[in-house]
Amino acid sequence: MGRIIELLSFSGAALVELAGKEPGAMVGALGLALACAALSWTLLRHSALLWNRGFASRAGRHPLCALAALSTLFAVLLSVGAAHTLPAVHRAVAHWAREVLATSSWNDISFERARETIRLGGLEPFLPPPEAHFLPLTTDPAREAAAAAYAAEAVRSFATADPPVATLLGLSAAEPTKALLADMKDFFHSSVGVYPARRIERVLADSLRQAANQRWGDTVRRMQILLLVLLLLFHLAAFGSLGWAGYREIRTGHVEMKR
Numbered sequence: 001m002g003r004i005i006e007l008l009s010f011s012g013a014a015l016v017e018l019a020g021k022e023p024g025a026m027v028g029a030l031g032l033a034l035a036c037a038a039l040s041w042t043l044l045r046h047s048a049l050l051w052n053r054g055f056a057s058r059a060g061r062h063p064l065c066a067l068a069a070l071s072t073l074f075a076v077l078l079s080v081g082a083a084h085t086l087p088a089v090h091r092a093v094a095h096w097a098r099e100v101l102a103t104s105s106w107n108d109i110s111f112e113r114a115r116e117t118i119r120l121g122g123l124e125p126f127l128p129p130p131e132a133h134f135l136p137l138t139t140d141p142a143r144e145a146a147a148a149a150y151a152a153e154a155v156r157s158f159a160t161a162d163p164p165v166a167t168l169l170g171l172s173a174a175e176p177t178k179a180l181l182a183d184m185k186d187f188f189h190s191s192v193g194v195y196p197a198r199r200i201e202r203v204l205a206d207s208l209r210q211a212a213n214q215r216w217g218d219t220v221r222r223m224q225i226l227l228l229v230l231l232l233l234f235h236l237a238a239f240g241s242l243g244w245a246g247y248r249e250i251r252t253g254h255v256e257m258k259r
Contacts, residue, residue, distance in 0.1 A: 004226070006164040008078055011223060014088050015081030033076035040072040041065045044238055068238045075231040082223040089212045092165045093158075097205035100157050107197055111135070114149035118142050134194045143184050144177075146195075151176035154204045168219045169212055179207035 019026040044065045100106050115135060118124050123142040128134060137143045151173040159166035183203045187195055 004230075007168065007223060007226065010088065010164045010168075011078045011081040011085060011227075013081075014085040015077055017088070018081065018084045029077060029080040033073045033080075036076050037069040037073040040235070041069040044068045044235075044242065064238050064241060068235060071231060071234045075227045079224045079227050082220050082227070085220070085223075086212065086216050089165050089169070089216070090209060092162045093205060093208050093212065096158050096161045096208075097201060100161055101154070101201040101204060106153065106157055110150045110153040110200075113153060114146040117145040117149055121145065137184065137188070137195055143181060147177045147180035147184065148173065150200055151180060151204065151207075154208075158208065168223065169208075169215055170219075171208065171211060175211050176204050176207040179203050179210075 015026075015029075018029075111133060112130070115127070115130065118135065119127055121141065123139055123145055124136055125138070126136065128136070135142070135146055137146055154176055155166075155171050155173050158171065180200065180203050183199065184195055187199065
């Protein structure tokens with residue numbers, strides 16, 4: 001439940017940003033949301049009349065209709081906000097790269113995991129001591145192991161730093177690993193020496209940004225489907241409550257007639 005609230009708040013923040021940057025689009029979204037809310041109120045208000053003609057004038061159901069209308073209003077607005085969240089995702093990736101990748105602790109953890117994988121697998125003919133803090137990466141298996149270790153730690157740290165965005169993107173280590181391997185190949189093809197740590201940070205940040213661009217259409221659809229499901233569940237409960245109340249009125253009337 002907490003994760004759903006985080007995702008909805010993320011969409012809400014994008015909606016606020018849209019209101020500041022494009023007020024005309026926000027007015028249009030608000031008009032659409034109000035129209036849908038009015039339709040929701042009307043449908044719910046008259047639903048029980050389908051089987052109980054006298055229900056409309058006697059049932060005190062306006063608070064429930066109001067809640068249904070408000071839920072529709074917010075669902076439509078948040079759905080519009082979900083479609084404008086890509087800039088916020090780019091900022092989240094940039095912030096993560098600046099605050100996490102640039103720290104020595106992240107680099108140390110990634111280095112130790114990469115070095116241990118290479119050492120246990122015997123992937124390098126010569127491996128310097130840990131104090132040297134560099135990996136020769138002279139063999140393809142060693143480069144693959146290092147890229148996988150750094151990519152996995154990057155995805156893990158991003159998921160910790162920004163859970164809503166990481167959940168939406170469904171990030172895996174496969175794409176940043178592939179990007180690092182390709183960049184390592186280019187580097188060692190034209191250079192001799194140690195693969196720079198700063199280059200790793202840049203490649204990883206670019207890889208996550210590209211993944212966001214590629215997946216964001218599906219991500220928006222998932223957010224909107226989530227909103228639709230939540231709205232349908234609420235409306236099913238509301239329609240069910242009113243329907244049961246209308247049915248009970250009919251049943252009570254029949255019992256009183258028999259008496």
